[in-house]
Amino acid sequence: MKPRHHIYLSESRSAELAALANDSGAPKSAIVEDALRDFLRKRGTRELDQTFGPRFDRLQRELVTLRRDFDVLFESFAAFVRYELTINPPMPENDPARIAQGRERYREFVRQVGRQVEARQRKIAGGEAEVLP
Numbered sequence: 001m002k003p004r005h006h007i008y009l010s011e012s013r014s015a016e017l018a019a020l021a022n023d024s025g026a027p028k029s030a031i032v033e034d035a036l037r038d039f040l041r042k043r044g045t046r047e048l049d050q051t052f053g054p055r056f057d058r059l060q061r062e063l064v065t066l067r068r069d070f071d072v073l074f075e076s077f078a079a080f081v082r083y084e085l086t087i088n089p090p091m092p093e094n095d096p097a098r099i100a101q102g103r104e105r106y107r108e109f110v111r112q113v114g115r116q117v118e119a120r121q122r123k124i125a126g127g128e129a130e131v132l133p
Helices: 011-024 029-084 096-118
Strands: 122-125 130-131
Touching: 011 029, 029 096
Parallel strands: none
Antiparallel strands: 122 130
């Protein structure tokens, strides 16, 4: 024996339920039971997906972009420190030849960082290449 419940519906919902029962030939109790079961099963996941799904997707895209930008900045910093501490001697002031050489080294620095980022390799861990995810 099924327990009996007394529910109150607005007149418009009651009319819709009666029309659905007439069209489908199913009893009103079965329609309400099916609707309630579906609502209770899907309620949590559907509401969460509708509410947070687009936000999570947007945040995921932003995190991927931030990760890429961070990798570029970090790789640039690592390459700069490596060049500064191991390759470049102190530069005398007002020496045009040295200034031109410094500019060329800077261009090569930018090209090298670009190659490393494009190859998705990091060389900051003791000079060993580590493939980025």
